[in-house]
Amino acid sequence: xxxxxxxxxxxxxxxxxxxxxxxxxxxxxxxxxxxxxxxxxxxxxxxxxxxxxxxxxxxxxxxxxxxxxxxxxxxxxxxxxxxxxxxxxxxxxxxxxxxxxxxxxxxxxxxxxxxxxxxxxxxxxxxxxxxxxxxxxxxxxxxxxxxxxxxxxxxxxxxxxxxxxxxxxxxxxxxxxxxxxxxxxxxxxxxxxxxxxxxxxxxxxxxxxxxxxxxxxxxxxxxxxxxxxxxxxxxxxxxxxxxxxxxxxxxxxxxxxxxxxxxxxxxxxxxxxxxxxxxxxxxxxxxxxxxxxxxxxxxxxxxxxxxxxxxxxxxxxxxxxxxxxxxxxxxxxxxxxxxxxxxxxxxxxxxxxxxxxxxxxxxxxxxxxxxxxxxxxxxxxxxxxxxxxxxxxxxxxxxxxxxxxxxxxxxxxxxxxxxxxxxxxxxxxxxxx
Amino acid sequence: xxxxxxxxxxxxxxxxxxxxxxxxxxxxxxxxxxxxxxxxxxxxxxxxxxxxxxxxxxxxxxxxxxxxxxxxxxxxxxxxxxxxxxxxxxxxxxxxxxxxxxxxxxxxxxxxxxxxxxxxxxxxxxxxxxxxxxxxxxxxxxxxxxxxxxxxxxxxxxxxxxxxxxxxxxxxxxxxxxxxxxxxxxxxxxxxxxxxxxxxxxxxxxxxxxxxxxxxxxxxxxxxxxxxxxxxxxxxxxxxxxxxxxxxxxxxxxxxxxxxxxxxxxxxxxxxxxxxxxxxxxxxxxxxxxxxxxxxxxxxxxxxxxxxxx
Numbered sequence: 001x002x003x004x005x006x007x008x009x010x011x012x013x014x015x016x017x018x019x020x021x022x023x024x025x026x027x028x029x030x031x032x033x034x035x036x037x038x039x040x041x042x043x044x045x046x047x048x049x050x051x052x053x054x055x056x057x058x059x060x061x062x063x064x065x066x067x068x069x070x071x072x073x074x075x076x077x078x079x080x081x082x083x084x085x086x087x088x089x090x091x092x093x094x095x096x097x098x099x100x101x102x103x104x105x106x107x108x109x110x111x112x113x114x115x116x117x118x119x120x121x122x123x124x125x126x127x128x129x130x131x132x133x134x135x136x137x138x139x140x141x142x143x144x145x146x147x148x149x150x151x152x153x154x155x156x157x158x159x160x161x162x163x164x165x166x167x168x169x170x171x172x173x174x175x176x177x178x179x180x181x182x183x184x185x186x187x188x189x190x191x192x193x194x195x196x197x198x199x200x201x202x203x204x205x206x207x208x209x210x211x212x213x214x215x216x217x218x219x220x221x222x223x224x225x226x227x228x229x230x231x232x233x234x235x236x237x238x239x240x241x242x243x244x245x246x247x248x249x250x251x252x253x254x255x256x257x258x259x260x261x262x263x264x265x266x267x268x269x270x271x272x273x274x275x276x277x278x279x280x281x282x283x284x285x286x287x288x289x290x291x292x293x294x295x296x297x298x299x300x301x302x303x304x305x306x307x308x309x310x311x312x313x314x315x316x317x318x319x320x321x322x323x324x325x326x327x328x329x330x331x332x333x334x335x336x337x338x339x340x341x342x343x344x345x346x347x348x349x350x351x352x353x354x355x356x357x358x359x360x361x362x363x364x365x366x367x368x369x370x371x372x373x374x375x376x377x378x379x380x381x382x383x384x385x386x387x388x389x390x391x392x393x394x395x396x397x398x399x400x401x402x403x404x405x406x407x408x409x410x411x412x413x414x415x416x417x418x419x420x421x422x423x424x425x426x427x428x429x430x431x432x433x
Numbered sequence: 434x435x436x437x438x439x440x441x442x443x444x445x446x447x448x449x450x451x452x453x454x455x456x457x458x459x460x461x462x463x464x465x466x467x468x469x470x471x472x473x474x475x476x477x478x479x480x481x482x483x484x485x486x487x488x489x490x491x492x493x494x495x496x497x498x499x500x501x502x503x504x505x506x507x508x509x510x511x512x513x514x515x516x517x518x519x520x521x522x523x524x525x526x527x528x529x530x531x532x533x534x535x536x537x538x539x540x541x542x543x544x545x546x547x548x549x550x551x552x553x554x555x556x557x558x559x560x561x562x563x564x565x566x567x568x569x570x571x572x573x574x575x576x577x578x579x580x581x582x583x584x585x586x587x588x589x590x591x592x593x594x595x596x597x598x599x600x601x602x603x604x605x606x607x608x609x610x611x612x613x614x615x616x617x618x619x620x621x622x623x624x625x626x627x628x629x630x631x632x633x634x635x636x637x638x639x640x641x642x643x644x645x646x647x648x649x650x651x652x653x654x655x656x657x658x659x660x661x662x663x664x665x666x667x668x669x670x671x672x673x674x675x676x677x678x679x680x681x682x683x684x685x686x687x688x689x690x691x692x693x694x695x696x697x698x699x700x701x702x703x704x705x706x707x708x709x710x711x712x713x714x715x716x717x718x719x720x721x722x723x724x725x726x727x728x729x730x731x732x733x734x735x736x737x738x739x740x741x742x743x
Binding site: 197 | 478482552558560570571572573574575577594603605606607608609610611612627628629630631632633635636637638639640641643644645646647648649670671672673674731732
């Protein structure tokens with residue numbers, strides 16, 4: 001217990017000391033968090049009427065962000081598969097940072113649900129045992145279970161490995177490997193269950209199509225890894241952590257396959273709806289051409305489609321993948337494209353036209369946008385703080401260790417040995433060299 | 434069989450849950466020794482699911498609610514909790530041939546059921562169709578905002594919709610907290626004290642029958658109907674879902690009353706009764722008219738029957 005408190009303070013000191021840019025970045029995030037929080041207080045006081053959601057379109061921007069972030073979280077698995085199934089070493093060394101992204105994304109998902117529900121004070125009603133979880137009937141109950149399970153698995157791996165390294169101890173692959181292997185089907189499950197959440201509603205033909213879950217997976221495997229590619233480049237630039245180009249190229253290659261599959265599935269959906277031309281075509285028509293003069297989503301969805309297509313061809317070319325400019329351009333396009341397509345582009349057309357034929361055009365209010373920005377800022381802060389502690393532990397500059405007295409020891413560049421080699425169950429960087 | 438299994442599971446949950454809640458309550462009680470108002474807040478916070486309340490719990494909760502309502506509205510509001518009558522399964526009939534689209538049912542329902550006046554919540558939606566246009570399975574041409582000087586309008590016909598009280602309700606399946614369920618007399622109800630306001634049921638409902646309190650309901654004291662039911666027309670909270678309950682506060686009385694919409698209809702287009710009673714009016718309609726149900730392709734099996742009497 002005393003140890004835990006001591007570790008907490010070591011981590012705290014680590015988090016509170018940094019360069020001027022670090023403080024500026026944190027200050028920037030805190031500003032948006034406070035603004036978002038203040039707006040949330042207004043929403044709590046007045047109710048969800050401060051949003052643009054109404055009975056006709058009863059889910060909006062919050063649920064769109066939730067849906068997108070489930071995809072980001074699941075994408076950590078894309079690093080795990082090559083790392084642990086095919087033993088691709090360059091990625092293996094950075095898997096933990098992908099898992100931290102998953103932890104961040106799931107935490108943000110939970111926050112987006114919390115701001116979306118009308119009675120956050122009663123959220124415990126959804127929990128098993130203490131509440132009245134409607135399991136197995138309700139897909140939302142399933143989602144609570146799989147999302148929290150995924151959060152737990154990733155937290156367990158990250159905490160265990162970091163704890164061992166921080167104490168100069170080897171971590172056991174017998175502990176890590178089963179958890180990591182389990183996280184692969186689990187990542188698929190959080191995605192599938194979230195897709196089924198929409199998919200299982202016959203009242204909404206746009207969602208009630210079997211292609212929804214496969215498309216969910218395909219698009220998730222594009223945007224999550226794209227975020228990671230950008231994050232990894234930033235990380236290796238501003239910290240001593242070494243991330244090989246080979247790792248980044250491999251991830252980029254995987255995005256190309258996923259995006260190709262995503263576009264194919266999209267084409268299949270477009271063909272079925274427009275060629276058969278039944279009444280179920282209406283939502284797609286609303287998305288790409290407008291319906292009865294309502295066309296608010298049209299420019300967004302065309303933009304998303306064009307972004308995804310450009311990105312696909314960029315990722316397909318080896319030369320474009322290896323050039324940092326085109327690589328980052330492609331990543332940015334994928335992130336934006338999927339954010340539109342899997343966010344508002346998925347949630348809103350489910351409600352348009354409504355079950356009674358009504359068209360209510362939704363676009364988020366300033367309240368919704370500020371609260372959403374606030375949650376993204378919380379996510380960015382969470383990831384930053386995790387990196388602030390994890391990177392020095394990983395590179396060997398920070399030790400909680402019993403035995404040696406180094407706490408936050410300054411080490412010269414020479415001593416920064418790459419992270420432990422998981423192949424051999426965690427080789428500890430040599431402290432004395 | 435399946436239901437039984439679920440009930441046993443539920444039984445198991447209860448014991449653990451009450452234990453936890455008991456502990457939490459004790460902690461809460463210790464933290465707040467004598468503050469009456471705050472105690473009520475905690476009481477409301479830890480209130481159990483409606484179906485797990487025994488009669489004593491329910492009495493205590495109703496007393497608390499009546500006090501809460503008196504404080505808020507300056508008026509005594511009677512909250513009842515009549516149980517389903519044995520041998521009753523309610524069904525509803527609507528004669529499209531007669532409906533003139535006057536919307537008296539819409540506003541009678543609002544007054545009877547204490548819906549929010551500002552912003553407006555309507556449990557009944559009357560759709561207008563142009564004669565010859567597509568309708569029933571494709572409602573694309575339905576107009577719910579028609580506003581002529583006089584009804585009925587030549588060239589148009591009307592189809593009122595409300596909760597269809599499905600035998601296979603997608604909203605109940607969707608609800609993650611079991612805050613909405615089908616009662617033994619076939620009425621789908623919501624526990625306004627258990628609903629977390631996730632609105633999944635609204636996405637699941639094919640009839641647009643569920644409505645959300647996007648803010649605290651605007652309900653003027655002088656317009657309150659003081660005869661209420663716990664699962665029906667008692668004043669609602671901000672952030673919860675509500676819906677038609679076949680006027681549970683009227684239809685479960687003995688002797689029973691018709692739902693307000695049935696009573697107000699000036700042309701007698703609305704029929705209501707016990708589906709299990711072979712002599713009821715609704716049974717007569719089903720057996721002698723050609724009835725259909727809305728969106729039969731989604732297999733919700735509504736107990737709300739449309740027909741043409743003439």
